[in-house]
Amino acid sequence: MNGILSFGLILTFGLVAFCVIKWRNVTCIGPTPVPLFTFVAILFTSGLDVGLIMFPLTEFGGYAEDPAYAFANPLAIEFGFWGFLIWAFYFLTAFYFCVIEPRVGFFEIPLVKLINNVVIIGTCAFTASLFLIYLPGYIPEIGDGQTVVTTFYLIVFVTILAAAYSSTDLKYVRVLSVGSTLLFIALILGMWVYSGMGASALGANVALLGDYFTNLDKFALPLTDYHAFYLFWWFAWSIMIGQFTSRFVGGLKTWQLLIALLVFPSIPLGIWFAVLYYYHTAAIPTAGLLNLAMIIVGVTFVINSLDSLIRLYTDNLSLTVARLGKTPYVALNVAVLFTLTLLFQSQWLQIQWIGSIVIGLYLACIAYIALRHRGAVMAIRTSPEDNTLDFHKVESVH
Numbered sequence: 001m002n003g004i005l006s007f008g009l010i011l012t013f014g015l016v017a018f019c020v021i022k023w024r025n026v027t028c029i030g031p032t033p034v035p036l037f038t039f040v041a042i043l044f045t046s047g048l049d050v051g052l053i054m055f056p057l058t059e060f061g062g063y064a065e066d067p068a069y070a071f072a073n074p075l076a077i078e079f080g081f082w083g084f085l086i087w088a089f090y091f092l093t094a095f096y097f098c099v100i101e102p103r104v105g106f107f108e109i110p111l112v113k114l115i116n117n118v119v120i121i122g123t124c125a126f127t128a129s130l131f132l133i134y135l136p137g138y139i140p141e142i143g144d145g146q147t148v149v150t151t152f153y154l155i156v157f158v159t160i161l162a163a164a165y166s167s168t169d170l171k172y173v174r175v176l177s178v179g180s181t182l183l184f185i186a187l188i189l190g191m192w193v194y195s196g197m198g199a200s201a202l203g204a205n206v207a208l209l210g211d212y213f214t215n216l217d218k219f220a221l222p223l224t225d226y227h228a229f230y231l232f233w234w235f236a237w238s239i240m241i242g243q244f245t246s247r248f249v250g251g252l253k254t255w256q257l258l259i260a261l262l263v264f265p266s267i268p269l270g271i272w273f274a275v276l277y278y279y280h281t282a283a284i285p286t287a288g289l290l291n292l293a294m295i296i297v298g299v300t301f302v303i304n305s306l307d308s309l310i311r312l313y314t315d316n317l318s319l320t321v322a323r324l325g326k327t328p329y330v331a332l333n334v335a336v337l338f339t340l341t342l343l344f345q346s347q348w349l350q351i352q353w354i355g356s357i358v359i360g361l362y363l364a365c366i367a368y369i370a371l372r373h374r375g376a377v378m379a380i381r382t383s384p385e386d387n388t389l390d391f392h393k394v395e396s397v398h
Contacts, residue, residue, distance in 0.1 A: 093242020125340030232355030
């Protein structure tokens with residue numbers, strides 16, 4: 001599997017370089033463009049999930065003990081799993097769906113559309129299953145702190161229900177994205193103040209991120225099986241997040257889009273990990289109110305991510321509210337996602353399988369373009385003519 005992954009990574013980074021060089025000054029405009037802050041908020045909260053909240057405190061110690069990560073400190077390793085370079089995945093797919101796919105129509109091919117939507121639905125369920133698996137450790141007051149009990153299943157069910165309902169209207173995406181971003185910023189500030197680390201300790205921890213940038217090349221290919229798990233996870237998300245966020249690109253040139261995707265999400269990520277690393281090194285407990293705050297932000301992230309992806313696959317499959325009605329639409333999505341969540345939670349399904357399928361889709365898309373649309377793609381100079389820079393368009397879409 002790691003051979004497939006390494007091939008996919010080399011292919012992806014090569015395509016990123018090609019797109020930025022070939023179309024660096026193309027102005028990227030999606031069908032429903034939004035201002036930069038809203039776009040980054042949609043990207044950040046749709047492109048990340050509850051793992052960002054729940055994983056780091058459980059991982060720092062493991063990175064410190066594993067000799068495979070000895071070249072950098074645990075904070076830099078954690079950032080490397082979540083930040084900067086791997087956001088190039090989202091740049092590639094967002095650029096493709098914004099500028100190239102409308103001329104090519106690869107993802108409109110029935111078999112490709114089916115496979116893509118299976119990937120989206122499966123990744124939605126994987127996100128919910130992670131939330132379910134990690135809940136006991138964050139709410140030890142319920143159960144024994146390790147076992148998934150009925151209450152946790154109910155919490156996940158209600159979260160999926162909320163996401164399915166919010167996906168019935170695009171206006172909820174903007175509210176959820178901006179709201180989730182603000183809640184996340186508030187969580188960072190609250191945990192920073194509570195820790196008593198002050199500005200100097202925060203600055204010292206942020207400086208530790210330098211280990212990541214001086215060893216950037218080491219993160220380009222899988223370091224360990226656990227790193228490979230993360231990279232497969234990013235691949236699994238990449239096509240659907242690019243397909244969704246490409247709708248909202250608001251007039252950035254190609255090189256600006258790349259910088260925006262690499263830099264803007266990485267700033268809050270780096271600060272978040274710096275604060276959490278202080279909790280780890282100072283052995284500050286997070287039980288009680290802090291855990292509750294983290295769960296609340298985690299829930300909003302899950303709802304926001306699932307909302308975006310449910311809307312995407314239901315649009316792709318024509319299983320829309322207009323066609324089914326709101327109640328059947330919500331019921332169908334909740335039933336499918338909750339069932340698949342239980343399958344992932346039981347380890348019957350693996351995210352590595354989905355990531356491998358996505359790499360296959362990358363390769364098939366390149367072959368399709370080379371065989372059928374090479375001339376048209378190489379002649380691209382602008383975004384599709386129907387996409388105009390009108391920030392009010394999004395207000396008329398439901």
